[in-house]
Amino acid sequence: xxNLERVEASQEWLKQxxxxxxxxxxxxxxxxxxxxxYNIKVWFIGWQDKLVPSPxxxxxxxxxxxxxxxxxxxxxxxxxPSKFLYSVWETVERAELxxxxxxxxxxxxxxxxxxxxxxxxxxxxxxxxxxDQERNKHINTVVTKLKKEMSAASASLDIAEQTKAGGNITxxxxxxxxxxxxxxxxxxxxxxxxxxxxxxxxxVNEAIAATEAVQGEAIQLLIDxxxxxxxxxxxxxxxxxxxxxxxxxxxxxxxxxxxxxRAITPQTSSVVTTTAExxxxxxxxxxxxxxxxxxxxxxNQAVLTAxxxxxxxxxxxxxxxxxxxxxxxxxxxxLTEALKNVSNVTQLIIQANEILGETLDESLPAEGNQANQDxxxxxxxxxxxxxxxxxxxxxxxxxxxxxxxxxxxxxxxSDLINx
Amino acid sequence: MKEIDENLLLFKASHGxxxxxxxxxxxxxxxxxxxxxxxxxxxxxxxxLASQTFLxxxxxxxxxxxxxxxxAFAYKIARNLVVDYYRSxxxxxxxxxxxxxxxxxxxxxxxxxxxxxxxxxKLLRTLPDEQREIxxxxxxxxxxxxxxxxxxxKSPGHVRVIIHRSIKExxxxx
Numbered sequence: 310x311x312n313l314e315r316v317e318a319s320q321e322w323l324k325q326x327x328x329x330x331x332x333x334x335x336x337x338x339x340x341x342x343x344x345x346x347y348n349i350k351v352w353f354i355g356w357q358d359k360l361v362p363s364p365x366x367x368x369x370x371x372x373x374x375x376x377x378x379x380x381x382x383x384x385x386x387x388x389x390p391s392k393f394l395y396s397v398w399e400t401v402e403r404a405e406l407x408x409x410x411x412x413x414x415x416x417x418x419x420x421x422x423x424x425x426x427x428x429x430x431x432x433x434x435x436x437x438x439x440x441d442q443e444r445n446k447h448i449n450t451v452v453t454k455l456k457k458e459m460s461a462a463s464a465s466l467d468i469a470e471q472t473k474a475g476g477n478i479t480x481x482x483x484x485x486x487x488x489x490x491x492x493x494x495x496x497x498x499x500x501x502x503x504x505x506x507x508x509x510x511x512x513v514n515e516a517i518a519a520t521e522a523v524q525g526e527a528i529q530l531l532i533d534x535x536x537x538x539x540x541x542x543x544x545x546x547x548x549x550x551x552x553x554x555x556x557x558x559x560x561x562x563x564x565x566x567x568x569x570x571r572a573i574t575p576q577t578s579s580v581v582t583t584t585a586e587x588x589x590x591x592x593x594x595x596x597x598x599x600x601x602x603x604x605x606x607x608x609n610q611a612v613l614t615a616x617x618x619x620x621x622x623x624x625x626x627x628x629x630x631x632x633x634x635x636x637x638x639x640x641x642x643x644l645t646e647a648l649k650n651v652s653n654v655t656q657l658i659i660q661a662n663e664i665l666g667e668t669l670d671e672s673l674p675a676e677g678n679q680a681n682q683d684x685x686x687x688x689x690x691x692x693x694x695x696x697x698x699x700x701x702x703x704x705x706x707x708x709x710x711x712x713x714x715x716x717x718x719x720x721x722x723s724d725l726i727n728x
Numbered sequence: 729m730k731e732i733d734e735n736l737l738l739f740k741a742s743h744g745x746x747x748x749x750x751x752x753x754x755x756x757x758x759x760x761x762x763x764x765x766x767x768x769x770x771x772x773x774x775x776x777l778a779s780q781t782f783l784x785x786x787x788x789x790x791x792x793x794x795x796x797x798x799x800a801f802a803y804k805i806a807r808n809l810v811v812d813y814y815r816s817x818x819x820x821x822x823x824x825x826x827x828x829x830x831x832x833x834x835x836x837x838x839x840x841x842x843x844x845x846x847x848x849x850k851l852l853r854t855l856p857d858e859q860r861e862i863x864x865x866x867x868x869x870x871x872x873x874x875x876x877x878x879x880x881x882k883s884p885g886h887v888r889v890i891i892h893r894s895i896k897e898x899x900x901x902x
Contacts, residue, residue, distance in 0.1 A: 316765060316766075316849075317758050317761070317762070318757065318758055318761035318762075318771075318774070318775055318778065319771070319775070322761075322775045322779075323757055326753065326757065326775070326778070327750055327753050327754070327757070329779070330746075330749055330750065330753055330779075330782055330783070330786065331746040331747065331749060331750045333783070333786060334741050334746035334749045334786060335744075335746040337786075337790055338741070338743065338744040338745075
């Protein structure tokens with residue numbers, strides 16, 4: 310029967326009839342003028358489908374009520390993805406998403422899910438009931454979910470922006486920025502608390518990188534809306550500076566991988582007073598890093614293949630370049646460019662994580678990762694690489710925070726932005 | 729295009745946006761033509777009646793009347809126009825072009841091989857008008873039983889019975 314669908318009117322008739330009808334409508338409505346009343350009605354009809362619930366939404370709502378009342382609360386408390394109640398909660402989350410009628414509300418729902426998922430990861434990291442292998446496996450499952458939720462939140466935010474939700478978008482982007490900040494902090498704690506090593510950390514680091522990327526997009530959106538919404542240039546600059554500091558911190562942590570058995574003597578940072586100085590310092594330190602690394606890698610043949618050494622060297626140089634560019638852009642008040650360069654650093658961190666994750670796993674003895682921490686011979690193998698670690702995470706973060714405060718006090722930061 | 733969008737287009741058309749009605753025609757032009765074509769078996773007549781259908785729809789909108797379900801409404805107008813067309817031709821019986829004998833000779837369908845459009849069309853025209861119209865709506869236009877029942881003014885149960893009978897009829901030729 311479907312063959313008969315091909316029975317169609319001639320193109321000539323279709324054209325003529327359409328043209329005739331359009332002309333007829335034009336003639337008959339010539340005297341009509343659009344009024345505010347007409348515009349309101351058009352708007353209302355367009356939104357009617359969002360206001361009137363579809364059967365799918367109604368069923369989802371009922372399902373949500375049922376699940377929340379019966380098992381929802383118990384399911385919400387479950388953090389182990391291998392348990393049945395966890396999948397029940399995932400169903401509730403899906404129902405929540407169906408009920409979200411606009412891109413703005415969808416973004417908020419995704420952010421809510423991210424908060425729950427990151428808490429699950431933290432609970433897993435703290436759980437004493439699970440052995441290391443099981444814990445890492447579940448954490449990886451949960452952070453993979455988190456990564457998807459983050460991407461979905463970012464996509465919804467993008468759609469919300471394109472549909473011009475106005476002032477709400479700025480608030481939403483701020484919410485995303487704050488949520489992503491908390492998520493990154495929480496994920497870093499997950500790594501610390503679960504004492505993950507090598508390749509086990511890759512999924513969490515990827516989730517951190519994905520979250521950073523989403524935050525970058527949200528900050529970019531705020532920068533775009535800066536003039537429209539009268540956002541403070543100083544506030545935006547601070548967000549970018551914090552991001553640069555975090556990127557540096559992440560890079561330091563990656564390099565710390567290689568010196569797990571060696572104590573790091575904290576550096577005392579010089580007192581700096583402007584954001585640009587922080588960036589310059591970071592860039593200088595990074596330059597020293599690159600130089601050291603070239604010499605150091607030759608001592609590290611047992612752990613790193615020549616190919617991986619070369620890649621790591623390249624990544625370090627690229628990191629330095631991007632940091633320099635970010636510094637210049639920030640000094641010129643070009644936040645977009647600065648943000649772009651920080652995003653590049655995030656991408657480089659992902660690549661470095663992958664290489665180092667593989668390398669540590671290859672170098673570890675069969676008994677497990679923990680043994681590496683006590684095994685001096687293994688640590689000697691990575692000693693060469695450790696020489697490239699002049700940047701101190703804690704010092705950098707503290708300094709940046711202090712700088713932001715200083716700048717807020719003396720207004721130097723806003724001078725930078727206005728240049 | 730959802731029902732809600734159609735309402736929006738109709739509303740826009742009635743308030744001086746002719747292109748909105750053009751879009752409605754783009755979606756339903758061929759469908760209405762096909763529905764009429766299988767009733768009248770004449771391309772020119774089908775085109776003429778399809779044009780009249782859209783004009784009637786427009787007059788209805790222009791009169792300020794509200795259309796709740798556009799699809800059912802459009803098919804119903806087309807159906808009434810076909811009925812009027814045959815009435816105007818001195819109450820001529822709705823066409824059954826092929827006689828039983830001709831059909832017996834020309835249409836023999838092997839159930840294991842795909843049949844072409846011409847044979848299908850001939851088969852379809854062996855059905856009484858009422859059955860043919862429902863089969864067209866159900867299997868060519870993919871309308872639901874409920875939607876068909878609104879167009880032909882019969883209960884959904886009755887529509888199902890007619891479809892069952894029609895299929896039984898068609899099986900005679902296999």
